[in-house]
Amino acid sequence: MTHLAFYVFVTTLGILSMGFQMLGSRLLSPHFGSSIDVWACLISTFLAAFSIGSMLGGWISNLPLEPRRRGQNIGAVAAVVTLTITALWGRAILGGIEEAFPPGGLGVLLSCVALFFVPVTALSTFAPQCVQWLAVRGTPPGKASGLVYGVSTLGNIAGVMLTTFVLISHFRVSTLLYLWLAVAVLCLAGLVRLLRAPQAS
Amino acid sequence: MKRSLLLTLALPCAALAAERAGDFTERHDTIYNSLTIEKRGNIVEMRARARGTEALESAIDLTDPFKPIVHYIQSLYGALFIQPKPQRVLMVGLGGAGFHRLFSAAYPDALLHTIELDPKVLELCGVHMGFTPGPKTPVTIMDGRMFIKRNREQWDWLILDAYRGGFVPPHLKTEEFYRECAARLSDRGVFISNLHATTELYYSDLKTIQAVFPQVVLFETEGRGNVIACAVKYREPLIIDPTKWPTPEAVTQPVFAGRVDMKHVRGEHVRLPLNRMRAGQVLSDDFAPVEFLDALKANNADEQRKKK
Numbered sequence: 001m002t003h004l005a006f007y008v009f010v011t012t013l014g015i016l017s018m019g020f021q022m023l024g025s026r027l028l029s030p031h032f033g034s035s036i037d038v039w040a041c042l043i044s045t046f047l048a049a050f051s052i053g054s055m056l057g058g059w060i061s062n063l064p065l066e067p068r069r070r071g072q073n074i075g076a077v078a079a080v081v082t083l084t085i086t087a088l089w090g091r092a093i094l095g096g097i098e099e100a101f102p103p104g105g106l107g108v109l110l111s112c113v114a115l116f117f118v119p120v121t122a123l124s125t126f127a128p129q130c131v132q133w134l135a136v137r138g139t140p141p142g143k144a145s146g147l148v149y150g151v152s153t154l155g156n157i158a159g160v161m162l163t164t165f166v167l168i169s170h171f172r173v174s175t176l177l178y179l180w181l182a183v184a185v186l187c188l189a190g191l192v193r194l195l196r197a198p199q200a201s
Numbered sequence: 202m203k204r205s206l207l208l209t210l211a212l213p214c215a216a217l218a219a220e221r222a223g224d225f226t227e228r229h230d231t232i233y234n235s236l237t238i239e240k241r242g243n244i245v246e247m248r249a250r251a252r253g254t255e256a257l258e259s260a261i262d263l264t265d266p267f268k269p270i271v272h273y274i275q276s277l278y279g280a281l282f283i284q285p286k287p288q289r290v291l292m293v294g295l296g297g298a299g300f301h302r303l304f305s306a307a308y309p310d311a312l313l314h315t316i317e318l319d320p321k322v323l324e325l326c327g328v329h330m331g332f333t334p335g336p337k338t339p340v341t342i343m344d345g346r347m348f349i350k351r352n353r354e355q356w357d358w359l360i361l362d363a364y365r366g367g368f369v370p371p372h373l374k375t376e377e378f379y380r381e382c383a384a385r386l387s388d389r390g391v392f393i394s395n396l397h398a399t400t401e402l403y404y405s406d407l408k409t410i411q412a413v414f415p416q417v418v419l420f421e422t423e424g425r426g427n428v429i430a431c432a433v434k435y436r437e438p439l440i441i442d443p444t445k446w447p448t449p450e451a452v453t454q455p456v457f458a459g460r461v462d463m464k465h466v467r468g469e470h471v472r473l474p475l476n477r478m479r480a481g482q483v484l485s486d487d488f489a490p491v492e493f494l495d496a497l498k499a500n501n502a503d504e505q506r507k508k509k
Contacts, residue, residue, distance in 0.1 A: 026371070026489075029370070029371065029372040030346070030372050030375065030377060030378070030486040032344075032347065033318075033344025033345075033346055033347050033370075033372065034344070034370050034371075034372060035233075035318060035344050036232045036233070091486075098350075103343065103347055103351065165493075168490060168493075169490040169492075169493035170490070171488075172485075172487045172488040173486075173487050173488070174487050
């Protein structure tokens, strides 16, 4: 049961991350268009967030108990706060950046970093901790890593497909941003609790 | 005036002189499009490959470069019944410049500024389609919405024909974008949009345009699935009553002879499909399921309406 919940959380993290990228493209296009430079900035921002989040998460997972818990708290709060900012003031922030910068890549890149980098980085810090969680419960590290990243990537695919073909077709982007926030709160609360649960002897 | 007319006539001829004699098919994968250029006899077509089909973007008759080969190009001139003196025209979407060649010849003193996203489209227009930018026909490579947001000029005609492989990007279909377009129209300016009437998106398109522009007039290209929507931001005078329009003869230019029949264009006027529009949705930056609606084929109700 615990393992089932674990994989549900890992899948949900994947859905949240890449589904957010599709929502991001819809947020950006009224302000910066949908040219190839917009997509380049958007994808690069997400990849940078995955990269830095993974490294940070790996570092957190090897900290002693208390600092590790603090790291988990900071990661969860950072994700929730920045998703809240995007849901509440995302369009206003994009409008301000659009006004302040001439047409071109800089405004788009800044927008991507401002709205998407921190929440995706924060969500990504949990994948290495999930690997650690499996590893300390007896799964060989290589297998644990493969399982977590494999399941998370399936979540990524589900996030892209679900957002593109179902959610954007039927719901407002603003509604979906609140949905993302609500799911992130539930998923992170559950995952942090699970990661802290004492190992069954 | 004579110089600009000569220049307008010379540009397509110069481009055509470089055209190869034999038939050919070229495929170009650009950063935004997969384009096919095909020459068969005197006709050169530009087609965009998407969704397993090829959408005809534009075509040119090498023996008569001003002749609109793609039928909806003629329907665009329905805007002359609404604003018969276009001196400043902004067009979003270059395509194969089918509109440009004839318009520049008909109105050599008018400015026709085009916004095109794909630089390769402009290059191919110069090589194969008899159009190169000039002082009166500048082309800016940019996203159409980005240009319109930053532009502070007023335009007599603002034409939206920005298909990318058979569909228009969602951010060019929203109420907010149409408001930005309306703000760029001159007092008697007309917003012109090339719509596809074959999917459910059509009704949401019309409903969205109507949410911004108080008066909308439609010209339906016979049997082709294209409908040209002409919309204005004023309530008076009425444009929806065709009896108040100028006569076809009054808006016909000499170069239209044998190329654009304004009587025929006037006959393409159809009423708004108000019943079907009720089920449509006003598209906004927050909610624009353009791809989803575009995938839903419109049912036969409108076919039956046409037969009646």
